[in-house]
Amino acid sequence: MHETLEIRLTVNERSEAVRIEPRETLADVLRERLSLTGTKVSCDAQVCGACTVLVDDLAMSGCTFLAADADGRSVRTVEGLARDGRLSPVQQAFIDHAAFQCGFCTPGMLMAATAILEEHPRPSRDQVVHGLEGNLCRCTGYEPIIEAVLAAADAGTVDEGVAGW
Amino acid sequence: MIPRFSLTRPGSIEEALDAFDRAADDVAYLAGGTELLQVMKMGLAQFTTLIDLKGIAELKGISVLPVGTLRIGATSTHRDIERSPLVRERAAGLARLESRIANVRVRNAGTLGGNLAFAEPHSDPATFLLACGASLTLAGRAGRRELEVAEFAVGPLATAREQDEVLVEILIPAARPGEGRAYDKIAFFERPAASVAVRLTVVDGSIADATVAVGSLTDTPVVVTGAGGALQGAPVLGDGFAVALDAAAMALGGVEAMADLNGSADYKRHLAGVLLGRAAGVAVREATAHA
Numbered sequence: 246m247h248e249t250l251e252i253r254l255t256v257n258e259r260s261e262a263v264r265i266e267p268r269e270t271l272a273d274v275l276r277e278r279l280s281l282t283g284t285k286v287s288c289d290a291q292v293c294g295a296c297t298v299l300v301d302d303l304a305m306s307g308c309t310f311l312a313a314d315a316d317g318r319s320v321r322t323v324e325g326l327a328r329d330g331r332l333s334p335v336q337q338a339f340i341d342h343a344a345f346q347c348g349f350c351t352p353g354m355l356m357a358a359t360a361i362l363e364e365h366p367r368p369s370r371d372q373v374v375h376g377l378e379g380n381l382c383r384c385t386g387y388e389p390i391i392e393a394v395l396a397a398a399d400a401g402t403v404d405e406g407v408a409g410w
Numbered sequence: 411m412i413p414r415f416s417l418t419r420p421g422s423i424e425e426a427l428d429a430f431d432r433a434a435d436d437v438a439y440l441a442g443g444t445e446l447l448q449v450m451k452m453g454l455a456q457f458t459t460l461i462d463l464k465g466i467a468e469l470k471g472i473s474v475l476p477v478g479t480l481r482i483g484a485t486s487t488h489r490d491i492e493r494s495p496l497v498r499e500r501a502a503g504l505a506r507l508e509s510r511i512a513n514v515r516v517r518n519a520g521t522l523g524g525n526l527a528f529a530e531p532h533s534d535p536a537t538f539l540l541a542c543g544a545s546l547t548l549a550g551r552a553g554r555r556e557l558e559v560a561e562f563a564v565g566p567l568a569t570a571r572e573q574d575e576v577l578v579e580i581l582i583p584a585a586r587p588g589e590g591r592a593y594d595k596i597a598f599f600e601r602p603a604a605s606v607a608v609r610l611t612v613v614d615g616s617i618a619d620a621t622v623a624v625g626s627l628t629d630t631p632v633v634v635t636g637a638g639g640a641l642q643g644a645p646v647l648g649d650g651f652a653v654a655l656d657a658a659a660m661a662l663g664g665v666e667a668m669a670d671l672n673g674s675a676d677y678k679r680h681l682a683g684v685l686l687g688r689a690a691g692v693a694v695r696e697a698t699a700h701a
């Protein structure tokens with residue numbers, strides 16, 4: 246018998262208890278145990294961001310984050326963005342701005358964008374670019390994605406903040 | 411897939427050391443896992459036991475000690491450090507460099523302790539901490555000891571840490587009056603191609619003393635004494651400053667740089683020279699503001 250442990254976490258606000266092996270990643274558990282296949286794995290090396298999920302509101306690479314480290318924490322994935330059949334503002338903005346083509350990077354981009362907008366409700370363009378730096382897209386050339394995130398932000402004044410610190 | 415391992419989650423340093431004693435030979439401490447899990451996935455290292463340090467309260471938190479030293483717990487993430495008002499106020503250069511490490515996901519998971527303990531030659535914070543004369547505390551079976559950051563990394567992926575020792579905290583001395591500390595890097599891929607940290611003191615409009623550390627060129631970050639010496643005595647305004655910066659950049663010519671994906675040794679030395687000028691300018695501004 247291999248060592249296993251039970252983790253309790255919430256995924257998109259639902260409580261889950263899953264018995265896992267220590268070596269399982271959060272992306273494995275979401276995709277293989279909980280059938281939440283919206284989260285993608287591509288580079289498996291924390292470079293591309295296809296696997297971006299939010300753990301206690303912070304963007305993490307699901308591909309290299311131990312599921313054991315999600316014990317007791319709140320995980321959000323792309324499946325949790327829409328509410329009562331209504332897309333989240335950033336999801337709608339991605340459609341309106343043609344911010345995806347093949348769509349493979351989109352779940353990760355949406356989660357990264359969600360984290361940016363929660364931290365900076367009215368981000369500057371710099372803040373959007375900085376926050377998306379680790380999410381790669383091979384189709385769009387990024388411009389429509391940046392436009393979509395800015396459009397999804399509250400209309401009105403723009404944060405003065407510069408990227409990073 | 412990551413090969414199988416067993417995981418323990420101690421609540422104190424004592425429990426971590428006990429877990430280390432009980433484990434077989436191939437045991438490693440785990441913090442954010444951004445390096446460790448990656449090397450395990452790639453088959454570069456295998457461990458049958460991982461001891462997770464993230465649940466240990468003593469390794470967390472950022473505070474200022476009575477003497478003004480900034481204490482950063484080893485499991486503080488890059489993000490914790492970047493956002494800390496104490497770090498922004500007392501070591502602004504560190505807060506800025508932390509905000510530029512890797513990508514937001516690596517910053518949210520990766521810790522300062524893990525960065526230093528892994529001793530990757532392209533570490534950003536190691537270069538800055540070296541220039542600042544920072545130190546760190548290790549706790550092991552044989553007790554506690556404090557080491558200078560300069561003594562810690564001994565080669566690529568090699569440190570003076572004994573296998574059982576837990577890196578507890580990083581200690582950054584308070585800036586003296588008139589002192590400025592700054593860092594700059596250039597990166598084409600994930601990690602820096604070249605980086606430079608400058609710590610200097612300005613007295614009456616000229617540089618009283620300066621330390622220049624260079625990262626990503628050599629196996630471990632190095633202090634380039636000749637470069638610091640070239641800045642010493644220079645006025646911080648006018649042509650004199652530019653002349654001193656040129657001399658300091660020349661002194662980098664002696665650094666035994668390694669060629670890598672980022673470019674040749676000469677090219678990387680050139681980059682370091684440019685970064686030295688930028689970092690020195692920022693350090694002078696900080697020093698003048700603190701005068």
Ligand SMILES: Cc1cc2nc3c(=O)[nH]c(=O)nc-3n(C[C@@H](O)[C@@H](O)[C@H](O)COP(=O)(O)OP(=O)(O)OC[C@H]3O[C@@H](n4cnc5c(N)ncnc54)[C@H](O)[C@@H]3O)c2cc1C
Pocket residue numbers: 290291292438439440441442443444445446447448463469484485488510511512513516519520521522523524525527528532533534535575576577578600601602
């Ligand atoms: C895509 C990518 C880009 C990156 N870019 C940069 C960059 O631009 N600049 C940069 O500086 N770094 C970069 N990094 C390195 C990044 O992984 C580290 O900065 C990170 O902080 C390592 O910390 P960790 O907590 O994840 O360490 P872990 O992976 O958990 O541990 C690393 C090593 O340290 C040991 N260890 C960890 N904590 C302790 C402790 N408290 N006591 C004793 N031993 C300990 C572990 O046993 C292991 O050997 C990058 C990494 C990736 C994957």
Ligand code: FES
Pocket residue numbers: 285286287288289290291292293294295296297306307308309
């Ligand atoms: S799959 Fe995780 S970052 Fe690429």
Ligand code: FES
Pocket residue numbers: 344345346347348349350351381382383384385
């Ligand atoms: S839409 Fe194809 S990779 Fe981004």
